[in-house]
Amino acid sequence: xxxxxxxxIRTCYAGxxxxxxxxxxxxxxxxxxxxxPAERVTCSVxxxxxxxxxxxxxxxxxxxxxxxxxxxxxxxxxxxxxxRVTAALPRGWTGGAPRLPRxxxxxxxxxxxxxxxxxFDVLVPVVAPVDNEPPSILVRVQADWMVCKDRCxxxxxxxxxxxxxxxxxxxxxxxxxxxxKLPPSVRARIDEVRGERVLLLSFASAAIPQRPLRFVPDxxxxxxxxxxxxxFPAIDNGRETSLRLPxxxxxxxxxxxxxxxxxxxxxxxxxxxxxxxxxxxxxxVPLTGN
Amino acid sequence: MRFTAVLTxxxxxxxxxxxxxxxxxxxxxxxxxxxxxxKAEIAHDAPAFSLKxxxxxxxxxxxxxxxxxxxxxxxxxxxxxGRGEGSYWGSGKxxxxxxxxxxxxxxxxxxxxxxxxxxxxxxxxxxxxTASAEVMSKAGASVPVLLDADGKVGRAYGAKTTPHVFIIGxxxxxxxxxxxxSKDGKTNYVVNAVTALKAGKPVEPATTKNEGCGVxxxxx
Numbered sequence: 001x002x003x004x005x006x007x008x009i010r011t012c013y014a015g016x017x018x019x020x021x022x023x024x025x026x027x028x029x030x031x032x033x034x035x036x037p038a039e040r041v042t043c044s045v046x047x048x049x050x051x052x053x054x055x056x057x058x059x060x061x062x063x064x065x066x067x068x069x070x071x072x073x074x075x076x077x078x079x080x081x082x083x084r085v086t087a088a089l090p091r092g093w094t095g096g097a098p099r100l101p102r103x104x105x106x107x108x109x110x111x112x113x114x115x116x117x118x119x120f121d122v123l124v125p126v127v128a129p130v131d132n133e134p135p136s137i138l139v140r141v142q143a144d145w146m147v148c149k150d151r152c153x154x155x156x157x158x159x160x161x162x163x164x165x166x167x168x169x170x171x172x173x174x175x176x177x178x179x180x181k182l183p184p185s186v187r188a189r190i191d192e193v194r195g196e197r198v199l200l201l202s203f204a205s206a207a208i209p210q211r212p213l214r215f216v217p218d219x220x221x222x223x224x225x226x227x228x229x230x231x232f233p234a235i236d237n238g239r240e241t242s243l244r245l246p247x248x249x250x251x252x253x254x255x256x257x258x259x260x261x262x263x264x265x266x267x268x269x270x271x272x273x274x275x276x277x278x279x280x281x282x283x284x285v286p287l288t289g290n
Numbered sequence: 291m292r293f294t295a296v297l298t299x300x301x302x303x304x305x306x307x308x309x310x311x312x313x314x315x316x317x318x319x320x321x322x323x324x325x326x327x328x329k330a331e332i333a334h335d336a337p338a339f340s341l342k343x344x345x346x347x348x349x350x351x352x353x354x355x356x357x358x359x360x361x362x363x364x365x366x367x368x369x370x371x372g373r374g375e376g377s378y379w380g381s382g383k384x385x386x387x388x389x390x391x392x393x394x395x396x397x398x399x400x401x402x403x404x405x406x407x408x409x410x411x412x413x414x415x416x417x418x419x420t421a422s423a424e425v426m427s428k429a430g431a432s433v434p435v436l437l438d439a440d441g442k443v444g445r446a447y448g449a450k451t452t453p454h455v456f457i458i459g460x461x462x463x464x465x466x467x468x469x470x471x472s473k474d475g476k477t478n479y480v481v482n483a484v485t486a487l488k489a490g491k492p493v494e495p496a497t498t499k500n501e502g503c504g505v506x507x508x509x510x
Contacts, residue, residue, distance in 0.1 A: 078450045079504030081370060111450065111504050146370065151411065152503040154369040154376055219499045253332070255494055 040066045040147045043157040045139065049126065050170035057167050058123040059095070061085050061141055063116070069149045070117045073103035075218055075264075077113035081146035081154070087124045088140040092132060096125030102176045102266065102275040105214070105229050112229055114216055119173045128165065136162050175271035179264055183207035188261045188282040190249050197249035199223065199261065199282060205241045208276070210268030215245055215278075218262035222254025223247045231269075258282070329448025330467060332496045336458040337446035341403070341436040344419040349401060349436055351458070358398040358487050359458040360391065360480060362470060363449040364435070365404065366421040367411050368503035371452035373425075378453050383471050383478075385431035390481035395488045400433045402426065405444030407508035415439035441507035451502035457483050457493070468498030 046060040063083070065071055072080040085098045100122055103114035122143075144156040185204035190197055201215075212231030217223070226246040235242045251259070258281060265276040330337055336359075340350040351359065364379075366372040372379045379385075391398050406418045413421065415437055422435045438444050447456050448467075457466035457480065466483040483493040 075499075076501060079502060080451075081501040107504075110507075113504075146501075146503075148503065150506075151367060152369060154374070219497065221495065221497065253496065255492075 039155065040069050040153055041071065041145060041155050043141075043143050043145075043155075043159070045141050045159055045161040045163065047161070048164045049167040050123070051167035052123070052170050056125055057127070058099075058125050058170065059087055059139060059141075059163065060170070061087075061098075061122040061124065061143060062119065062173065063122070063143075063145070064119045065117060065147060067118070069147050070104075070106055070113075070115045071120075071145050071147050072113065072115040073100055073216075075114060075216060076146075077115075077216075078107065078111045080113050080115065080148060080152070083115075083122070083143070083145040085122045085124065085141065085143045087126075087142075089126060090137045090139075092129035093137065094127045096127075099123045099125070099178050101172075101174055101178050102264075103216070104176075105216075109228075116174075121173055123170075123178065133165055135166070136164050139163050177272060177274065179275040179277045182265070182276045182278060182280070186276075186278075186280070188278075188280040190282045197251070199245045199247045199249055201243040201245060201261070201265070201278075203241055205236050205239060208241070208265075208267045208274075210270075210273050212269060213243055214266040214269075215243075216264040216266065217245075217247070220254075220259045220262055221256060222249065222251055222259030223261065224250055224253075329446070330456055330464045332464050332467060334464055335462055336456070336464050337443070339436075339443045339446070341438055341443060344416070344423045344435040344437065347434070349434060354399055355462060356460050358395055358460055358465075358484055360398065360400040360484070361447070361456045361458070362400070362402050363405060363444060363452050363454045363505055364402040364422050365406050365452040365503060365506070366418060366425050368452045370502035372422060378470060379425050379429045381475075382429065383475060384426075385429050387470055387478055387480045388431045388433065390478055391484055394481055394485040398484050398488075402433050402435045403438055403443065403449070404435055405438040405441045405449060406506045407441065408439055410506045439508065441505070441510075444505055444507060445510075449505055451500050452505060453502055454500045454505070455480055457487070459487050465493045466496055467500075468495070469500040472498075473501070 042064040044062050046062060050058045050060045052058055063071060071083050074082045076082055083100065087095050089095050101120050103116060105112065106115055107113040139161055141159045141161065144154065146152050146154050183203060185207045186201065187203070188199065188201050191200055211234065213234055214230035215232065216229065217225045224247060226248055228246060232243055232245065261278055261280045261282055263278050265278050267274050336351065338351050340348060342348050364371050369377055371377055374380050388400055391400055402422060404415065404419045404422050406415055408414045419435045419437045423432065426432045453470050455466065455468060455470045456464060459465040465487055466479065468479060470480050471478050479498055486493045
């Protein structure tokens with residue numbers, strides 16, 4: 001547990017350093033978008049690196065959204081635009097792909113979108129150089145987004161922030177977690193049912209016990225999504241669960257090779273329920289047409 | 291043995307039908323070739339339309355048979371489509387597309403379709419169409435703006451966002467559906483598709499993920 005004095009002392013030191021370096025004070029604690037009006041959305045970078053429960057470290061980019069407006073996941077769905085974040089780190093530091101939390105399913109049956117209301121954090125995994133970890137680093141974050149209610153606005157932020165490298169335990173703003181890798185038992189296959197190619201996802205039932213099951217597809221040539229977000233009924237024999245996803249499999253359209261199943265599997269509808277990033281090459285792809 | 295095989299086949303068939311029925315799969319148990327399309331689909335006939343333009347003329351798809359037709363759904367108040375310097379039109383990308391289109395195929399035609407409902411943003415569909423034409427004029431690349439106040443044509447195509455592009459080949463079949471340009475702006479999907487069609491080559495990619503504001507349709 002950190003003493004209340006430490007952040008203050010660190011902030012003061014960082015403030016002096018920032019003044020000397022010409023970094024605006026505002027960027028230390030309550031960074032706001034620079035170079036663009038902060039309409040509807042405030043984007044900020046938390047002043048400390050975050051210690052994640054798996055031991056990794058992340059830079060936290062926080063979005064606060066005006067009530068009744070919403071922003072979008074990396075796949076916005078039928079409309080909207082993806083929230084994009086990039087972070088430039090000092091030499092020797094490495095950054096991973098930004099992670100967005102499990103999105104809410106928004107909109108109507110006619111227009112399904114995936115995104116966030118109120119607040120959410122984008123986590124940028126960072127790894128410090130082995131031999132040199134200064135007390136703080138200067139990070140440059142670029143973000144752009146679309147925020148909508150009954151109309152839409154685009155926004156962008158360009159932030160230069162001095163961030164403490166003394167990582168503090170991450171306190172999520174949402175009960176909703178972040179998508180994780182699929183359990184190893186999950187398999188996808190293309191099968192034929194009454195002359196129709198269908199896509200089946202199967203897995204050990206115990207590996208993903210939460211219900212209902214929903215799926216948010218990425219656009220993939222050769223796999224045409226027939227719509228909807230489920231829930232899709234799972235056929236469970238006690239050991240294995242089989243889920244038929246409403247794709248039309250059109251292998252002739254898969255000009256870049258066998259289509260990979262990509263998207264997000266949502267298990268359960270409660271906020272803390274898990275979600276999994278899916279990127280599988282289905283087995284048993286028929287080599288000839290119907 | 292034979293009985294077991296028959297029983298297994300019956301169980302598998304029933305199971306498949308059960309799964310399909312539970313999911314409400316529209317294709318289950320049907321001949322795929324008889325599937326009716328509720329939106330534009332690649333390699334299928336483009337939905338017919340006849341719409342009045344902001345200029346007072348009537349534009350009918352059938353009149354352009356033998357030509358490549360580009361339809362772009364548009365909204366003047368959408369920051370991805372027509373509003374602001376970052377939009378498709380405000381950034382100059384649309385003008386570049388139309389210039390590239392003319393070079394690729396001088397017979398190709400480009401229409402902007404406005405399916406915004408009456409009353410949205412305090413404007414009628416006709417007023418929104420006029421505002422659209424003004425945005426395009428400022429961008430230096432005016433194209434006919436077609437008015438689709440009831441949204442029937444937009445829904446027939448499955449237009450979801452502004453912008454959202456549908457390209458119809460000279461054979462009347464849908465050849466491309468998606469974004470006009472790539473997210474990084476480096477690839478112009480429209481020009482590439484029209485160039486491929488002109489050369490008699492397949493359009494690749496035939497579909498891309500479009501982003502933008504949802505089309506503000508009138509209630510059905």
